[in-house]
Amino acid sequence: MVGFRLDGLTKSFGGARAVDGLRLEVADGAFLALLGPSGCGKTTVLRLLAGLERPDGGTITIGDRVVVGPGTFVEPEDRGLGMVFQSYALWPHMSVAGNVSFALHGKGLAAAEIEARTREALALVGLEDRAAARPHQLSGGQRQRVALARSLALRPKLLLLDEPLANLDPALRTGLAAEFRRLHAETRTTFVFVTHDQAEALALATTIAVLEAGRLQQCAAPEELWRRPASPAVARFIGDGRLLPVEVLGSSGAGLKVALGAARLLVPGEAPAGPGWLCVRRQGLALTDAESPDDALAGTVRASRFEGGAYLHDVAVGDDTPVEVHGPISLSPGASVRLHVTDGWVIPRQP
Ligand SMILES: Nc1ncnc2c1ncn2[C@@H]1O[C@H](COP(=O)(O)OP(=O)(O)OP(=O)(O)O)[C@@H](O)[C@H]1O
Numbered sequence: 515m516v517g518f519r520l521d522g523l524t525k526s527f528g529g530a531r532a533v534d535g536l537r538l539e540v541a542d543g544a545f546l547a548l549l550g551p552s553g554c555g556k557t558t559v560l561r562l563l564a565g566l567e568r569p570d571g572g573t574i575t576i577g578d579r580v581v582v583g584p585g586t587f588v589e590p591e592d593r594g595l596g597m598v599f600q601s602y603a604l605w606p607h608m609s610v611a612g613n614v615s616f617a618l619h620g621k622g623l624a625a626a627e628i629e630a631r632t633r634e635a636l637a638l639v640g641l642e643d644r645a646a647a648r649p650h651q652l653s654g655g656q657r658q659r660v661a662l663a664r665s666l667a668l669r670p671k672l673l674l675l676d677e678p679l680a681n682l683d684p685a686l687r688t689g690l691a692a693e694f695r696r697l698h699a700e701t702r703t704t705f706v707f708v709t710h711d712q713a714e715a716l717a718l719a720t721t722i723a724v725l726e727a728g729r730l731q732q733c734a735a736p737e738e739l740w741r742r743p744a745s746p747a748v749a750r751f752i753g754d755g756r757l758l759p760v761e762v763l764g765s766s767g768a769g770l771k772v773a774l775g776a777a778r779l780l781v782p783g784e785a786p787a788g789p790g791w792l793c794v795r796r797q798g799l800a801l802t803d804a805e806s807p808d809d810a811l812a813g814t815v816r817a818s819r820f821e822g823g824a825y826l827h828d829v830a831v832g833d834d835t836p837v838e839v840h841g842p843i844s845l846s847p848g849a850s851v852r853l854h855v856t857d858g859w860v861i862p863r864q865p
């Protein structure tokens with residue numbers, strides 16, 4: 515079953531397209547990260563899903579129900595979803611349990627059911643022993659968990675999370691990120707998690723949709739996005755990929771043969787003969803000291819620093835593109851080096 519589906523979803527604000535013909539289908543129970551730079555339309559997509567905005571066109575299906583389409587608009591409270599926004603608000607005069615149970619009143623539930631669901635939601639986020647506390651007695655991370663429990667108590671089919679970790683310090687972020695993974699596994703709810711932090715998206719999500727300027731660039735599992743970026747924007751955004759202009763000479767069973775300056779490289783990819791971008795990352799480059807092999811790139815060291823137990827060199831290659839490569843010893847700026855491309859990916863380039 516689908517978790518949700520967007521089809522041709524479009525939304526403009528004063529002539530500027532915030533969401534532009536978005537098509538996206540996500541399986542039930544997925545953990546989707548909506549990833550992209552600031553202003554690319556992530557929050558707008560969540561607000562459209564939630565019913566807090568009306569689109570200019572397109573349809574939204576949640577489960578097997580069309581909630582937005584020609585002549586159809588299901589109100590937010592009838593969409594069966596939970597939301598946690600970056601600037602969540604708790605009622606300061608209510609206890610933790612009061613905040614969590616608040617949304618359950620008026621749903622026609624018996625008092626015992628409300629109490630049980632509140633207890634269950636607080637247990638899910640590890641706050642069962644703070645039920646009587648007031649929000650001001652909690653840390654920032656605990657308050658964020660109350661906001662999460664409040665959404666979980668509604669037992670939503672779809673949980674929308676807009677940068678829920680953004681205003682927490684790094685240690686708390688890591689702890690809560692692990693908690694999101696556990697909660698996702700335990701509740702089997704479809705999560706939509708908005709972030710502009712690609713490392714967070716890669717670590718958390720089962721599926722990542724990369725947006726740029728309101729358009730979908732690629733939607734795939736983390737490893738697929740990393741290994742086979744569909745566009746230069748995705749290559750740059752995921753894992754800090756660097757793009758080198760190459761000429762694709764042809765393909766063989768072993769991959770693509772590409773020319774980069776004097777070097778002839780064999781790399782994976784899907785590009786026709788002609789201009790291409792070779793996406794490389796530090797994990798796919800290695801220094802080589804072989805005497806001018808024709809399958810290595812010539813480069814010049816610009817800087818070296820000690821990082822992660824080894825030296826990380828800033829090297830200019832090709833048309834002065836900066837790349838990074840690890841090595842065992844420090845190198846002086848200006849030193850000539852040669853690099854083997856152990857892993858890369860070629861994307862077609864418009865000439
Ligand atoms: N209510 C609004 N009125 C006018 N313009 C808006 C409104 N909401 C969003 N926009 C515009 O739509 C575009 C997308 O905004 P959105 O908030 O969805 O981006 P975002 O990806 O969530 O960015 P961020 O990472 O900074 O939160 C932006 O150009 C923004 O200025």
Ligand SMILES: [Mg+2]
Pocket residue numbers: 556557558
């Ligand atoms: Mg936003």
